[in-house]
Amino acid sequence: MTMPETAAEQATHERPPAPLRTETFREARPTIIGPDTPEPPFPILLSGPVQKGFGRGGKDLGCPTANLPDESLPPMSTVTQTGVYYGWARVSPHNAEGKKVLSDVDSVVLPMVMSLGYNPFYHNQQLTAEIHIMHDFGSDFYGHAMDAIVLGYIRPELDYTSREGLIEDIETDKRVALKSLARPDYESYKNDPHFML
Template structure:
């Protein structure tokens, strides 16, 4: 696979500080841009629910595996800063027949998204699977096995989307290798 100028070299297997494994974290709403503007839906998780070593990671794009689980709660709603309402269904719409509750590769951003001028650091996961519905309020357990590239700023939304799609291809290819594939089981309940 051809590297882009800013890509980090990905080793044959995870190297320190990886792997980093989380507990199940709550999925909360973000800015609502992943799906709506970029066509790349993300699951945001609270920084305070992540292991301490994630706080020391360079801002950038990482890869690993993720597993979703439903939470037994009644639906609730929340209001985004832009006034849009978000429904928390706690994963009730996740379907076993669609393999929604299986382990999937994930590309995640640890950063401030300079293209959007964010001030706060966020962790956003893009699970490499087609979900038929939102799952705000569900929980996700994931690992970080390596890094793809540093966080970058972009001149256009199209350039950002192009790089994210390349990140997804890189993650898929790396995570299909036996030296990475064996780390799938870290996120299994």
């Protein structure tokens, strides 16, 4: 059996085009994903200051994302494939200058979906890790420290013929993540020491 290339290996090779999303894929999507207990390579712990992406996530897709800098990606790129992942994330209430900007309800551990890849729909050339936290934040939090625990893989990244198709899949990703995280052995990671630092 050949192992899938890791994201780091993919970054150094010519990348094959991402598969186009099909109706069959949409209809066959499970509502809960992964084993009942996270298995290696999960959990994967990530940390870094939140960076601005191209800004299309919020405006174009109704799905704002907090990007992690390249320096934060090695734990991900050495072990896994590009695609959509799920887990938990927490944003520090303090900005880069140490001022408290976010309220306490915004800085608890929250469910997230993460896109790791090249966003074929937007033809990005660089690998990015974009985390969408499923919560309505009171304000922006660029520059804030963010910690995340990745617990599972949802699907490969796909190319789309329409923005609506991508939006529909992201909505499904969120539902799948919430259901998958509600299992006790996933829920318990909300209290992981990674979030107490």
